[in-house]
Amino acid sequence: MDIKSTDLISxxxxxxxxxxxxxxxxxxxxxxxxxLSCKIHGLMNAVYGEQIVFEGGNKGxxxxxxxxxxxxxxxxxxxxxxxxxxxxRTGGVFKIPVGTAQIGRVIDAQARPIDGMQPIAVQxxxxxxxxxxxxxxxSPINExxxxxxMVIDALFPIGKGQRELIIGNRTTxxxxxxxxxxxxxxxxxxICIYVSIGQRQVNLAxxxxxxxxxxxxxxxxxxxxxxxxxxxxxxxxxxxxxxIAEFFxxxxxxxxxIYDDLSNHAIAYREMSLLxxxxxxxxxxxxxxxxxxxxxxxxxxxxxKGGSITALPMVEVQGDDxxxxxxxxxxxxTDGQIFLDSTLFNNGIRPAVNVELSVSRVGGAAQTKxxxxxxxxxxxxxxxxxxxxAFSQFGTELDAISQKWLARGARIVELLQQQQHxxxxxxxxxxxxxxxxxxxLDAIGPKxxxxxxxxxxxxxxxxxxxxxxxxxxxxxxxxxxQEQLRDIAKEFCKIVVV
Amino acid sequence: MTLQKIGLAGKYAIAFLRVFGGNIxxxxxxxxxxxxxxxxxxxxxxxxxxxxxxxxxxxADLIKHICSxxxxxxxxxxxxxxxxxxxxxxxxxxVIEQIIARFQEWYxxxxxxxxxxxxxxxxxxxxxxxFIERMTGKQAKITFKINQDVIAGIRLQGHDILWEYSIxxxxxxLTTAG
Numbered sequence: 001m002d003i004k005s006t007d008l009i010s011x012x013x014x015x016x017x018x019x020x021x022x023x024x025x026x027x028x029x030x031x032x033x034x035x036l037s038c039k040i041h042g043l044m045n046a047v048y049g050e051q052i053v054f055e056g057g058n059k060g061x062x063x064x065x066x067x068x069x070x071x072x073x074x075x076x077x078x079x080x081x082x083x084x085x086x087x088x089r090t091g092g093v094f095k096i097p098v099g100t101a102q103i104g105r106v107i108d109a110q111a112r113p114i115d116g117m118q119p120i121a122v123q124x125x126x127x128x129x130x131x132x133x134x135x136x137x138x139s140p141i142n143e144x145x146x147x148x149x150m151v152i153d154a155l156f157p158i159g160k161g162q163r164e165l166i167i168g169n170r171t172t173x174x175x176x177x178x179x180x181x182x183x184x185x186x187x188x189x190x191i192c193i194y195v196s197i198g199q200r201q202v203n204l205a206x207x208x209x210x211x212x213x214x215x216x217x218x219x220x221x222x223x224x225x226x227x228x229x230x231x232x233x234x235x236x237x238x239x240x241x242x243x244i245a246e247f248f249x250x251x252x253x254x255x256x257x258i259y260d261d262l263s264n265h266a267i268a269y270r271e272m273s274l275l276x277x278x279x280x281x282x283x284x285x286x287x288x289x290x291x292x293x294x295x296x297x298x299x300x301x302x303x304x305k306g307g308s309i310t311a312l313p314m315v316e317v318q319g320d321d322x323x324x325x326x327x328x329x330x331x332x333x334t335d336g337q338i339f340l341d342s343t344l345f346n347n348g349i350r351p352a353v354n355v356e357l358s359v360s361r362v363g364g365a366a367q368t369k370x371x372x373x374x375x376x377x378x379x380x381x382x383x384x385x386x387x388x389x390a391f392s393q394f395g396t397e398l399d400a401i402s403q404k405w406l407a408r409g410a411r412i413v414e415l416l417q418q419q420q421h422x423x424x425x426x427x428x429x430x431x432x433x434x435x436x437x438x439x440x441l442d443a444i445g446p447k448x449x450x451x452x453x454x455x456x457x458x459x460x461x462x463x464x465x466x467x468x469x470x471x472x473x474x475x476x477x478x479x480x481x482q483e484q485l486r487d488i489a490k491e492f493c494k495i496v497v498v
Numbered sequence: 499m500t501l502q503k504i505g506l507a508g509k510y511a512i513a514f515l516r517v518f519g520g521n522i523x524x525x526x527x528x529x530x531x532x533x534x535x536x537x538x539x540x541x542x543x544x545x546x547x548x549x550x551x552x553x554x555x556x557x558a559d560l561i562k563h564i565c566s567x568x569x570x571x572x573x574x575x576x577x578x579x580x581x582x583x584x585x586x587x588x589x590x591x592x593v594i595e596q597i598i599a600r601f602q603e604w605y606x607x608x609x610x611x612x613x614x615x616x617x618x619x620x621x622x623x624x625x626x627x628x629f630i631e632r633m634t635g636k637q638a639k640i641t642f643k644i645n646q647d648v649i650a651g652i653r654l655q656g657h658d659i660l661w662e663y664s665i666x667x668x669x670x671x672l673t674t675a676g
Contacts, residue, residue, distance in 0.1 A: 013625045016663075024633055024659040031501050039501055042658040057673060068505040086660060 028070065030054070030085045036074045036230045037275050040087050043070050049093040049129060054079075055086040061094050061232065064276045071276050073232040075110060096240050098247040099123035103191065106208055106222040109233040109240050114224065115208075123247075128239040130246060132298045139302045141335075144366040145256065145310050148184030148423025149177060151353045151416040154375035154433060155382075156338055159366030160254050161302025163311040165330050167322060168340030173351050174314045176420050177338065178258040179207060181312065183214050184423040185256060191248045192220040193257040195241035198234050198264030201226045214421070227264075231275075234268035242299050245309045253307045257300070261314035262293060266326045283325045293326075294333050322357065336360035350417055355382045368426060370477035374433035378412065385409020411441045414449040427472040428457045431485070434477070440489045452496065459492050460485075504596070507589045511596035514577050515604070521573065522601060529568045530598050536564070537591035548588045558582040561590055599657060608636040613643045613653040615664075630654060633661070 028042025038060070043052070050062045052072055058079040064071035074081060096111040099122050106115040113120050141159035158164050166174045182192045194211075196204045204224050211217045221244060225237035238259050245255040259265070266289060273286035281287050293313075300311035315330050320342055322331065331337055336359045345352035367375075388406055392398055398406070415436055418424075424432070432453040435441050444452045460468050467484060471477065477485075515522075537544060546552050546560070561578050565571045574594075581587045602609060612618075612626055623642065630638040651664030 012622060013629065016625065016629045024654075024656075024661045027655070027658055027660040041501060041504065044658065055670065057670065068508065069501045086655070088660065 026089045028052075028087045030081055030083055030087060031069065033081050033083065035275050036077055036232065037071060037272070038074065038081060039069050039071055041069050043087065043089055046070050046089055047093070051090045051092060051094045053088045053090055054081055055088070056081060060087075063272065064278075073272060074230070075232065077230055093127050093129065094236075095125040095127050096243055097122035097124075098126050098244050100248075100251075102221050102244060103219060104217045104221070106204075106224060107240075109223065109225040109229065109237040111223075111240055111244070126243045126247060128236060128243050129295075130243065130299065132295065133301065133303055137304050139304050140365070141302050141362045142365055143302070143308075144363070144368055144371075144426075145190070145254070146184060146188070146426055147177070147181040148425065149180055149351060149418060150424055150429045150432070151351060151355075151418070152177070152338060153424075153426065153429055154371060154416075155355060155379050156336060156353075156358050156360035157363035157367040157371070158310065158312075158360060159302070159363045160310050161300065161308040162336070162360070162362055162366070163297050163300050163313065163334040164360060164363070165334040165337040166312055166314045166340070167317060167327055167331070167337050168352070169317055169320055169342040169345075172340035172342050172345045173420075174316070174340055175203075175207070175260055177340070177351055178260060178312050178314065179210065180421060180423055181256065182211070182220060182258065183216050183421060185219060186215060189254065190219065191245075191253050191255045192216070193223060193241045193245050193255060194220060195223045195238050195257065195259050197225055197237050197259065197261060198227050198229075198268065199224075199260065201228070210421075231268040231271040234264060235272060238262070238265055238296055242296060242309070246299065249303065249306045249309050251306070255307065255309045257309060257311050259296075259311065259313040261316055262330060263314075263316040263326055266292065285325060289326070290329050290333075293330060297330075297333050335362045349413065350419065355379055356386065368430075368475040370430045370471060370475055371426065371433075373477045373482075374430055374437050377437075378433070381405075382409065382412055385412065407446075408442065410446045411444070411449045412436060414446045415441065415453055417450060424457075425472075426475065427468060430471060430477060431457045431460055431468075434482075434485055435489060438486060438489065440493060443493075455496060456489065456492050459495075460488060464488060503589050503592055506586070507592035507596045508600070510577070510581070510586075510589075510593045511600050514593070514597055515600055518573065518576075519601070519604070526570065526573060527598060527601055529570055530594050533565065533568050533570060534591060534594050534598065536568075537594070544591070547590065550585070554582040554585060554587065557587045561587065602639075606636045607639055608634050608656055608659075609639045609641070610654050610656045611641050611643055613645045613648055613655070615644070615646050615648045615650055617644060618642060618652075626652070626654070634659070 026043060026045055028040040030038050031041045032039040046052070046062050046065065048062060048065060052060050052062060054060065056079060058081050059075040060072035061075065062070050062072045097120070098111065099120060101121040105113055105117065105120060108114050141161045143160045145158050145160045146153055147158060152158065166177055168174050182194060185192055194207065204226060208222055211220055223237055223241040225233040241257055245257045248255050266285060269289065269292050270285050274280060274284065278286045297311055297313060300309040302308040313330060313334065315327050317324055317327050322339065339354040339357040340352045341354035344354060384405060388402055389409065392406060415432060435453055435456055441449050441452065467481065471481065547557055558578050562571055562575065565574050577593070581590055581593070608630065610630055627638050627640065630640070647666055649665035653662040653664055654660070
């Protein structure tokens, strides 16, 4: 067969038009690389947050657009990027895979599994920066999310869709509260997402093991960007966690997301901003540090369509000073805060919740009627106790009434003490607080209060199953039930004390 | 060359083209291109442009002398004086690069480097010219290069655009997939 050169040329021309089926791609050239960020000349039509691909295989996200160049942060630290390397636009902003198969897995900030198990099946790809649901699609917070921690459930109740900040010094038990809240969700049909930002790997490994031991991985996803990760990954991790939470929320599920902690997140963003030469403001944080967290936490809530996202962000303070920049920002964004006091912690009180400085702004509406009935005056009593306690330390002789208050306060504090990973369901908490409200604990020595109350719960559970079940089901404490409980308590006191 | 210098040079280039753009011919652009090539080949000879303590007049005279060799003295004299006055003769070659790039952009000319593993004959060149002009709507100025790394196929790379259909590109896509 004869092939003419003109045939070959026309074939080549046709192939050029057809074979790739794409237009010219917009490219840029790497001009500077350093600290996992690079400045790229070109990419004049790139948009903020767009993902770019380096010819050498690395990927990045554009986070600064300037007149002649763009600044991108690299997604992979292990793939080298060279000067004058070609960079292509992808035309899309950064997306992560989401899917129900992520439950029980430990993933990184890019939603890639890091637990050494099989790849995760992807259901869809979602952008990490999503539109915030408007007020018309939001529902009031009226359903309680139990943490299993009595001092929180009784005094600072958290509703589904609420954002409750956990704030405190280093090692005051912030993570423990969040972990216990996750462990308590077993059987509650709540998906938990634990986002670890800038933590030590050994800590995270311990937490994952703990979840595994308590069977919490059956409903939990762990997103990790440890201290060794790049600033970009530490910056992305909470948004990744939130994107996964939104996926489950859209499926109609209730989600509890823990951000541990947003101080490290702010530090990662500060690092990136300084590398991008953005003007540093207070404490060298950039001007949009408030928006960094507000746009993250505003994605939580209870929604008319779908389920809810309850957020428990954490923030670390120095020297119990909650007036620092990031803590005050977060306090103003969230619907309340649980302040963990280092003095209480050092005095052996667990959880070391400072009752005066803690608040839950919306959770009250979500608290069950039974809990409201038994815990209504608790906060006031505790505050008075702490005031009196401070006063008594001056060596002043106190009158009988004050002494009685002090004794009662000590019992309240003892009752609210809880060991790590020991959680109480709602009905148990109501029974214990009922004893306190009805003064049955006044005759018990402070150190025996907790033990006595727990025994009472066991007694009701085993002997008065119907009453216990009714309390559990109705979540109410009717007058008749209160009467019956009073009789049971008297009966129990006779058995135990006498 | 830092990005700041490129940005600054771009501003001088735009200002220059606004005033003298109408006087520039394609031959002049070609001569400007030769000047840039000369400047890049003789970086060490032009190093004194980077030294701040040297007299700006001496630097300007040197540049004017070089420009006269390329027949560009009349065109560039005022630009050189302005750069000397601003103490920015060190970015002269970058400014010329930016003038060429912007002139080409304004007049719909696109510079493309066509890389292939094997030499292409003239007929193939014509096809590629036609292809680029159809795809970009601009007049193509192509430099043909041979690079075995392409393996097979061609790569067409301009200042800020790329079109590639090669085995190397497909291998890269395979290694970075997933």
